Amino acid sequence: MAKTHWFKKLAVALFCSIWLIGAAFGYHYLYGNQTAEAKTVITIGYQKGDIFQIAKLDGGLEKALEKENYTVKWHEFVDGSALQEALKTGSIDFGRTGNTPPVIAQSSGAQIVYAAAGYSKYQGSAILIPKNSTVKSVKALKGQKIAVAKGTSAHYFLIRALKKAGLTLNDVDVQYLDAGAARIAFEKGAVAAWVTWDPYTASAQTDIGAQILTTAEGYTTDRDFILSTKSFTTANPDVTKLVVSQTNKALKRANQNKSQLIKNLAKALKMDQATITLMVNRRTYGLESISTEILKEQQSIADTFYDLKLIKKKVDVQSAKIEN
Amino acid sequence: MQKFKTKLLNFCLPALLPVSLLLIWQIASQFNLISTKFFPAPSTIIKTVYTLVQGKELFKNVTISLYRATLGLGIGASLGILLGLLTGLSHRANQLLDSTIQMIRNIPHLALLPLVIAWFGVGETSKIFLVAVGVFFPLYANTVHGIQSVDPELIEMGHVYQLSRWQLFTDIIFPSALPAILVGLRYALGIMWTTLIVAETIASDSGIGYMAMNAREFMQMDVILVSILIYALLGKISDLIAKFFENEANHWQINE
Amino acid sequence: MQTVLELKAVTKKFNGQTILNPIDLTIQQNDFIAVIGKSGAGKSTLLRMIAGLSAPSSGSIWQNQQRVTTTNAMTRIMFQNPRLLPWKTVAQNLSIGQAKITSEQLATTLAQVDLTANQHQYPLTLSGGQQQRVALARILLHHPELLLLDEPFGALDAFTRQSMQQLIENLWKAQQLTALLVTHDIEEAVALASKIVIVGQQQLLQEIPINLPRPRDRHSPAFKAIVQQIISQLETSQVQPAG
Numbered sequence: 001m002a003k004t005h006w007f008k009k010l011a012v013a014l015f016c017s018i019w020l021i022g023a024a025f026g027y028h029y030l031y032g033n034q035t036a037e038a039k040t041v042i043t044i045g046y047q048k049g050d051i052f053q054i055a056k057l058d059g060g061l062e063k064a065l066e067k068e069n070y071t072v073k074w075h076e077f078v079d080g081s082a083l084q085e086a087l088k089t090g091s092i093d094f095g096r097t098g099n100t101p102p103v104i105a106q107s108s109g110a111q112i113v114y115a116a117a118g119y120s121k122y123q124g125s126a127i128l129i130p131k132n133s134t135v136k137s138v139k140a141l142k143g144q145k146i147a148v149a150k151g152t153s154a155h156y157f158l159i160r161a162l163k164k165a166g167l168t169l170n171d172v173d174v175q176y177l178d179a180g181a182a183r184i185a186f187e188k189g190a191v192a193a194w195v196t197w198d199p200y201t202a203s204a205q206t207d208i209g210a211q212i213l214t215t216a217e218g219y220t221t222d223r224d225f226i227l228s229t230k231s232f233t234t235a236n237p238d239v240t241k242l243v244v245s246q247t248n249k250a251l252k253r254a255n256q257n258k259s260q261l262i263k264n265l266a267k268a269l270k271m272d273q274a275t276i277t278l279m280v281n282r283r284t285y286g287l288e289s290i291s292t293e294i295l296k297e298q299q300s301i302a303d304t305f306y307d308l309k310l311i312k313k314k315v316d317v318q319s320a321k322i323e324n
Numbered sequence: 325m326q327k328f329k330t331k332l333l334n335f336c337l338p339a340l341l342p343v344s345l346l347l348i349w350q351i352a353s354q355f356n357l358i359s360t361k362f363f364p365a366p367s368t369i370i371k372t373v374y375t376l377v378q379g380k381e382l383f384k385n386v387t388i389s390l391y392r393a394t395l396g397l398g399i400g401a402s403l404g405i406l407l408g409l410l411t412g413l414s415h416r417a418n419q420l421l422d423s424t425i426q427m428i429r430n431i432p433h434l435a436l437l438p439l440v441i442a443w444f445g446v447g448e449t450s451k452i453f454l455v456a457v458g459v460f461f462p463l464y465a466n467t468v469h470g471i472q473s474v475d476p477e478l479i480e481m482g483h484v485y486q487l488s489r490w491q492l493f494t495d496i497i498f499p500s501a502l503p504a505i506l507v508g509l510r511y512a513l514g515i516m517w518t519t520l521i522v523a524e525t526i527a528s529d530s531g532i533g534y535m536a537m538n539a540r541e542f543m544q545m546d547v548i549l550v551s552i553l554i555y556a557l558l559g560k561i562s563d564l565i566a567k568f569f570e571n572e573a574n575h576w577q578i579n580e
Numbered sequence: 581m582q583t584v585l586e587l588k589a590v591t592k593k594f595n596g597q598t599i600l601n602p603i604d605l606t607i608q609q610n611d612f613i614a615v616i617g618k619s620g621a622g623k624s625t626l627l628r629m630i631a632g633l634s635a636p637s638s639g640s641i642w643q644n645q646q647r648v649t650t651t652n653a654m655t656r657i658m659f660q661n662p663r664l665l666p667w668k669t670v671a672q673n674l675s676i677g678q679a680k681i682t683s684e685q686l687a688t689t690l691a692q693v694d695l696t697a698n699q700h701q702y703p704l705t706l707s708g709g710q711q712q713r714v715a716l717a718r719i720l721l722h723h724p725e726l727l728l729l730d731e732p733f734g735a736l737d738a739f740t741r742q743s744m745q746q747l748i749e750n751l752w753k754a755q756q757l758t759a760l761l762v763t764h765d766i767e768e769a770v771a772l773a774s775k776i777v778i779v780g781q782q783q784l785l786q787e788i789p790i791n792l793p794r795p796r797d798r799h800s801p802a803f804k805a806i807v808q809q810i811i812s813q814l815e816t817s818q819v820q821p822a823g
Contacts, residue, residue, distance in 0.1 A: 008568060012568045012569075015564075015565055019390065019561075019565075023387065023393075023394040025390075026387035026389065026391025029384050030391065030448060075446060078537070085441075089441075090445070091447070092446075183540075183541060184540075477659070477661055477663050478663055478665065480633065480663075482676075484631070484657060485718075485722075486651070486678050495668075496665060499665070499667045500667075576667045576668075576702040576703075577666070578704045578705065
């Protein structure tokens with residue numbers, strides 16, 4: 001009896017030590033790479049496979065900021081909705097979203113500013129239908145269930161696409177689901193269509209043979225936006241300029257070596273090369289400054305959402321432009 | 325021989341159901357009786373574990389989760405036991421603190437998640453805070469209960485034998501309350517894991533919960549199941565450790 | 581004969597109810613007083629006041645010319661519940677308290693109560709009688725001047741009760757203790773006491789000295805006579821107050 005008791009004690013002691021050692025490792029992974037110097041930290045929020053992630057993989061942005069004594073911290077978000085919340089509370093300094101989240105953010109009173117606009121990416125944003133679907137046009141989606149993430153560029157894209165087909169949101173059964181839940185619903189056939197963006201589009205295509213009913217081309221420019229807050233950019237105009245220019249440089253490098261980009265992204269996203277290749281090849285990466293045209297489209301997104309009572313306050317996107 | 329047979333039976337019988345289920349599952353997958361998309365075969369899962377272990381991702385995420393759980397537990401449990409001791413021992417402290425704490429206790433702590441994220445952002449603080457809050461209440465409540473259930477006759481005996489206030493605490497009050505505290509600890513461990521799971525799926529880019537969430541977006545069912553298995557394993561191990569300490573503390577009780 | 585304990589006009593009221601009217605009692609060194617009375621008569625209340633665990637409503641209690649206000653190191657009390665700490669061994673239970681107990685003292689006391697073999701056991705593995713012996717040993721280790729016993733053997737079987745009574749008597753004699761025993765077992769009182777005090781109707785009714793030779797023979801006619809006398813005095817309501 002005493003022998004088994006001794007064995008139990010040893011086992012517990014062993015487990016406890018392993019536990020504590022493991023926790024120590026965890027601590028190391030989270031905080032280990034912080035330098036002793038109290039450098040100012042810039043926090044950047046990104047989504048899967050987006051231009052910030054590409055800049056992250058490229059490394060140039062971090063290096064340039066390090067030279068100016070800044071450390072970069074990265075935070076991944078599941079979609080623009082979650083990201084703009086974090087931007088609002090100041091948890092992140094910069095973020096990349098599609099064209100709709102900044103409008104939503106502004107309407108809730110956040111002091112969001114547009115720091116830069118990305119090139120269009122409408123080839124990778126689509127209304128997806130299952131492999132064996134018999135739907136031939138957007139009009140045919142009348143009365144059907146459509147999955148889309150609320151408050152995202154896909155949401156706006158859907159509204160525009162429906163409008164062109166003479167339909168409104170009320171003519172279809174909209175299911176507001178985030179990318180993960182939407183994918184499951186789509187695969188199970190619970191929805192007739194799924195409006196989404198890359199990498200989810202590419203993944204659905206290569207994994208389960210989803211078809212594109214239509215891309216966002218012609219409905220919206222479907223641009224990326226680099227966002228920040230008024231307080232941050234006013235206090236740190238140089239850092240803002242640096243982040244934008246360095247990201248742009250990284251993106252230009254990515255365009256020139258797409259095969260390397262594909263390898264890096266596939267590894268980072270833990271996705272197969274076929275999907276990443278599809279995603280990367282239908283896109284040209286780059287940043288440009290906010291033009292009047294761009295602001296006009298943002299305003300129309302704001303007005304659309306306000307008219308449909310999807311946002312509560314009227315938004316004037318002009319106030320979100322950075323005074324340079 | 326009889327004793328060996330009984331021991332063998334005691335070991336095998338509980339394992340019979342899960343093992344048979346696993347076998348049926350594996351066979352069904354191999355003959356495509358069930359969709360391997362939604363129910364990957366056990367063999368696939370084992371392969372996935374191997375790949376993940378290889379990629380060091382598993383180790384990284386598991387240890388990060390362990391760190392968060394441990395820190396949250398440490399903070400929440402110490403505070404819970406300390407405040408529990410305080411309100412259990414001091415009538416004034418009880419009047420001051422107990423009703424407030426009981427009021428907050430009635431809020432399901434997971435409902436605080438959006439609030440916590442708004443306050444503390446998406447970093448480590450919010451996760452550890454939430455775990456600490458979840459762990460605090462069972463330990464507080466059980467500690468108070470343990471202290472208040474001490475046999476008053478034993479305390480009177482302590483007074484007669486002129487025990488100092490410190491001796492009264494260490495010799496009589498605390499050992500009497502200890503079994504209750506440890507029960508609270510065991511309960512708190514379960515809450516620690518469930519809180520962490522939720523916190524890691526909402527606002528995280530590391531940890532087991534994140535691993536599962538991440539996999540969900542790409543229908544990597546095998547990774548999701550592995551994450552669940554890991555949580556189950558961690559939960560079981562922590563429960564066993566807690567049970568061990570409980571038994572150690574209760575060794576003076578009659579065990580027939 | 582030195583007076584160890586003196587009660588002067590001690591009363592006890594609780595919630596407006598009078599439990600004890602003024603009681604005067606004197607206890608000399610090496611007395612063995614047994615307090616008898618019907619249940620609820622206030623015997624235990626009296627004991628607790630003497631022990632300093634509760635205060636008289638009026639009057640005073642003096643121990644060695646010092647007023648008793650709270651528990652003190654010279655008085656020890658043994659209850660029906662042995663009140664042992666279940667998470668400590670017998671030896672550890674005996675060692676509690678401020679005083680330092682040497683291992684010789686421990687060994688001697690364990691031998692006195694015949695528990696040497698059980699010193700490393702936990703209380704819950706001991707019988708009722710053994711547990712009471714541990715409680716007794718704990719008391720003896722502190723060499724109390726006054727030993728108070730509140731129906732200590734009520735929960736034990738008749739056989740164990742008798743051996744415990746014998747043990748108490750032996751120790752009382754050997755260590756020249758002064759003892760006050762509250763009991764409703766009249767035989768026990770007559771077997772042990774040098775004086776029996778009857779409490780009833782909220783007062784001290786009678787003091788009966790017992791002069792039987794020791795060791796007391798329970799079957800002797802004198803013994804039985806005294807027992808009978810006390811029983812009838814308890815039953816009748818014509819008991820004269822002590823005066």
